[in-house]
Amino acid sequence: MRSTILTGDRPTGALHLGHYVGSLRNRVALQHEYDTFVLIADLQALTDHADDPALIRQSVIEVALDYLAVGIDPAVAAIVVQSQVPELAELTMYLLNLVTVARLQRNPTVKEEMGQRGFEADVPAGFFVYPVSQAADITAFGAHLVPVGADQLPMIEQTVEIVRRFNRLYGSVLVEPEALVPGVGRLPGTDGAAKMGKSLGNAIFLSDPAEIVAKKVMGMFTDPGHLRVTDPGRVEGNPVFAYLDAFDPDRSAVALLKEQYRAGGLGDVALKRRLIEVLEGFLGPIRSRRAVFAQDLEPVHAILREGTARGRARAAGTLTAVRRAMGLYGDLPGAPD
Numbered sequence: 001m002r003s004t005i006l007t008g009d010r011p012t013g014a015l016h017l018g019h020y021v022g023s024l025r026n027r028v029a030l031q032h033e034y035d036t037f038v039l040i041a042d043l044q045a046l047t048d049h050a051d052d053p054a055l056i057r058q059s060v061i062e063v064a065l066d067y068l069a070v071g072i073d074p075a076v077a078a079i080v081v082q083s084q085v086p087e088l089a090e091l092t093m094y095l096l097n098l099v100t101v102a103r104l105q106r107n108p109t110v111k112e113e114m115g116q117r118g119f120e121a122d123v124p125a126g127f128f129v130y131p132v133s134q135a136a137d138i139t140a141f142g143a144h145l146v147p148v149g150a151d152q153l154p155m156i157e158q159t160v161e162i163v164r165r166f167n168r169l170y171g172s173v174l175v176e177p178e179a180l181v182p183g184v185g186r187l188p189g190t191d192g193a194a195k196m197g198k199s200l201g202n203a204i205f206l207s208d209p210a211e212i213v214a215k216k217v218m219g220m221f222t223d224p225g226h227l228r229v230t231d232p233g234r235v236e237g238n239p240v241f242a243y244l245d246a247f248d249p250d251r252s253a254v255a256l257l258k259e260q261y262r263a264g265g266l267g268d269v270a271l272k273r274r275l276i277e278v279l280e281g282f283l284g285p286i287r288s289r290r291a292v293f294a295q296d297l298e299p300v301h302a303i304l305r306e307g308t309a310r311g312r313a314r315a316a317g318t319l320t321a322v323r324r325a326m327g328l329y330g331d332l333p334g335a336p337d
């Protein structure tokens with residue numbers, strides 16, 4: 001049997017370059033070797049957007065278009081809408097009993113995200129426990145490998161703990177997953193912040209038109225000490241170089257630019273023009289594929305329906321095994337209907 005990949009994204013807007021570098025690239029590269037499920041995590045989106053279901057509904061389609069545009073192939077990878085697989089909610093309910101509040105409070109990603117949103121004891125309970133719902137996503141699909149950005153590593157660690165506890169208590173039913181994190185590290189925001197994020201206002205979206213990309217690049221943070229063209233500039237911590245490292249296929253050209261920039265004599269405007277060209281080379285084809293899919297959404301809905309049905313079949317199989325292992329009433333072999 002082939003190994004399984006599961007990853008997902010919260011549909012709270014279109015996807016950006018950070019999503020691509022963090023996880024989309026690996027998913028596209030591996031989809032032919034693994035049974036791949038890609039989850040549009042609309043239940044998880046509700047955990048901090050319960051007041052805006054319209055945004056989530058709209059973003060389900062945006063994210064699906066982004067997936068198809070970057071090359072997720074629905075013939076091999078199932079695109080699954082989380083809310084349409086009730087088994088995930090059911091498994092979350094079982095797994096919640098295997099994790100403590102203290103352990104959830106120690107999850108660094110939850111901690112950071114609560115800080116960003118200003119949540120303390122007023123945190124929605126659903127948000128606080130979303131790592132458990134994510135553990136349910138991963139285990140319901142029987143995922144061996146989870147391609148994610150580095151910020152999601154604590155989620156996989158917590159999932160492994162939950163799996164071990166489940167299997168010890170009830171018998172070996174759930175698969176222990178492993179994270180796959182890209183070697184290049186996180187893509188910074190256009191403002192130089194460590195993370196690119198829609199809510200941080202420092203993102204370049206996969207669907208941004210060329211003029212917007214150019215404008216965002218021209219406004220990018222560089223090296224504040226690099227005032228004149230002739231001044232030596234810093235490459236480390238300069239997001240323009242981080243983006244070139246991530247997207248310029250011509251490695252030796254990048255190495256040369258770095259050398260020139262460090263020595264002095266390469267201006268920020270010239271450097272940014274190069275990045276605009278590189279990003280256009282990458283985003284241009286994505287944008288045109290997206291436009292083709294966006295023209296007629298019916299086939300996109302059909303892809304979601306079909307992918308969700310495949311995903312649901314897989315999750316239902318796991319849940320049957322889970323209920324049996326737990327010995328819930330009615331689920332023991334030979335129990336009355």
Ligand code: TRP
Pocket residue numbers: 006007008009010039041044134137138146148152
């Ligand atoms: N938490 C992920 C994010 O914010 C989205 C997600 C939901 C996910 N379910 C998942 C990622 C399962 C990997 C596996 O991007």
